[in-house]
Amino acid sequence: MTEKKPGFFQRLFGLEPAPSPAPPETRPIDPVTPAPQPVPPAPEPEPETVPETPITPDAIPSIPEPEPEPQTAPPTEPEVLPPPGPPETTPDYVEDIEDRAAAARDSMPIIPAPETAAPQQGWFQRLASGLRRSSDNLTTSITSVFTKRKLDAATLDELEDVLIQADLGIETAMAITDTLRRDRFDKDVSGEDVRAVLADEVEKVLGPVTRPLTIDTAKKPFIILMIGVNGSGKTTTIGKLAQKFAAEGKSVMLAAGDTFRAAAIEQLQVWGQRTGAPVISRPAGADASGLAYDAVTQAKAEGRDVLIIDTAGRLQNRDELMNELEKVIRVIKKVEPEAPHATLLTLDATTGQNALKQVEIFGQRAGVTGLVMTKLDGTARGGILVAIARKFGLPVHFIGVGEGVNDLEPFKARDFARAIAGQD
Numbered sequence: 001m002t003e004k005k006p007g008f009f010q011r012l013f014g015l016e017p018a019p020s021p022a023p024p025e026t027r028p029i030d031p032v033t034p035a036p037q038p039v040p041p042a043p044e045p046e047p048e049t050v051p052e053t054p055i056t057p058d059a060i061p062s063i064p065e066p067e068p069e070p071q072t073a074p075p076t077e078p079e080v081l082p083p084p085g086p087p088e089t090t091p092d093y094v095e096d097i098e099d100r101a102a103a104a105r106d107s108m109p110i111i112p113a114p115e116t117a118a119p120q121q122g123w124f125q126r127l128a129s130g131l132r133r134s135s136d137n138l139t140t141s142i143t144s145v146f147t148k149r150k151l152d153a154a155t156l157d158e159l160e161d162v163l164i165q166a167d168l169g170i171e172t173a174m175a176i177t178d179t180l181r182r183d184r185f186d187k188d189v190s191g192e193d194v195r196a197v198l199a200d201e202v203e204k205v206l207g208p209v210t211r212p213l214t215i216d217t218a219k220k221p222f223i224i225l226m227i228g229v230n231g232s233g234k235t236t237t238i239g240k241l242a243q244k245f246a247a248e249g250k251s252v253m254l255a256a257g258d259t260f261r262a263a264a265i266e267q268l269q270v271w272g273q274r275t276g277a278p279v280i281s282r283p284a285g286a287d288a289s290g291l292a293y294d295a296v297t298q299a300k301a302e303g304r305d306v307l308i309i310d311t312a313g314r315l316q317n318r319d320e321l322m323n324e325l326e327k328v329i330r331v332i333k334k335v336e337p338e339a340p341h342a343t344l345l346t347l348d349a350t351t352g353q354n355a356l357k358q359v360e361i362f363g364q365r366a367g368v369t370g371l372v373m374t375k376l377d378g379t380a381r382g383g384i385l386v387a388i389a390r391k392f393g394l395p396v397h398f399i400g401v402g403e404g405v406n407d408l409e410p411f412k413a414r415d416f417a418r419a420i421a422g423q424d
């Protein structure tokens with residue numbers, strides 16, 4: 001192996017970014033507002049000027065919150081689990097919350113699902129344009145490294161740096177430079193040759209994690225638990241998935257398990273309205289595990305095909321919040337011992353290296369079965385998916401490249417590899 005330049009690892013690890021956006025340490029509890037606002041019409045997008053986390057007007061906005069009342073500590077978890085069927089899960093109570101949910105739904109305007117920014121484009125075009133910041137970053141750096149015609153050791157070192165800084169991970173960076181060293185050392189090599197090797201290597205890593213989310217129709221309902229840090233895209237992804245499943249003719253129920261934020265409950269109710277899926281909810285501040293219990297009980301009773309349970313965003317290092325998540329899972333298992341049938345971790349691609357930590361801790365605490373990476377359109381750090389795939393080998397089910405309803409697609413290794421390497 002070639003000797004590294006001084007300060008190489010220091011630069012590498014010194015570059016680790018803080019997770020973004022930084023979620024609040026305490027959670028506000030909001031009064032429930034009656035109905036969401038209609039989404040404004042979409043202006044034309046400007047791909048060249050995508051901000052770090054683009055919020056397009058045609059997007060599903062996170063419904064703005066009223067002035068928060070700071071709360072110093074999240075709701076505490078009781079030491080002992082309530083016996084099956086806590087008071088708030090009695091049939092009367094369930095009926096009551098359903099009536100209230102139905103009344104709330106009926107009073108809402110029908111809000112069409114936001115379209116993707118460029119619906120006329122095929123998925124690969126949208127993926128490529130979503131990943132443009134990542135691929136431009138890589139290809140520009142690669143081109144600037146390959147100024148000499150013959151491939152030498154210094155150029156390979158520089159290339160390795162570039163690949164690591166693009167968050168691909170040390171192993172993948174080394175695999176790429178090793179291939180070039182073996183096949184092309186002291187030979188003419190162009191940026192295009194390097195991009196081809198990059199695409200092949202990325203595809204090799206991502207191939208094994210490309211696994212679609214399969215809904216087992218024998219499970220009624222198939223229960224999906226959506227988890228992740230604050231703002232990683234859980235609720236939006238639930239909406240997009242609900243839309244997909246509904247379009248496949250499945251009967252879907254949603255559970256507004258992010259009981260900390262009134263806006264998150266409303267956001268889910270809007271998605272329920274759009275997709276025709278009933279939403280089980282409780283007022284903000286209610287116990288999330290009790291809500292999950294109600295939702296599973298009701299979805300079972302109604303013979304729903306799919307139940308998707310939202311959860312409050314939580315940082316992986318907030319132990320008490322991770323305990324609460326474990327409790328939600330335990331309570332779900334009381335009604336349906338094999339559930340959740342899928343526990344999906346949403347990862348915001350813009351968080352870069354911190355996503356590795358999120359996968360590790362959420363995996364340990366909540367038994368993540370698959371990943372959804374969102375916001376690949378808002379970052380130059382899309383390479384992090386490669387590092388995550390190599391390190392954890394967890395299935396990547398979906399990726400999101402925008403806020404529109406069609407901007408979430410099943411993950412495909414070859415497409416991703418070509419797009420990130422800037423290949424058409």
Ligand SMILES: Nc1nc2c(ncn2[C@@H]2O[C@H](COP(=O)(O)OP(=O)(O)OP(=O)(O)O)[C@@H](O)[C@H]2O)c(=O)[nH]1
Binds near residue numbers: 234311402
């Ligand atoms: N650009 C872009 N934005 C996205 C994508 N997915 C979600 N978003 C946006 O990210 C923001 C946060 O999404 P939410 O779905 O509210 O995230 P959450 O994880 O439910 O948030 P909490 O409830 O705070 O934990 C919203 O503005 C979404 O529209 C994506 O793939 N691309």
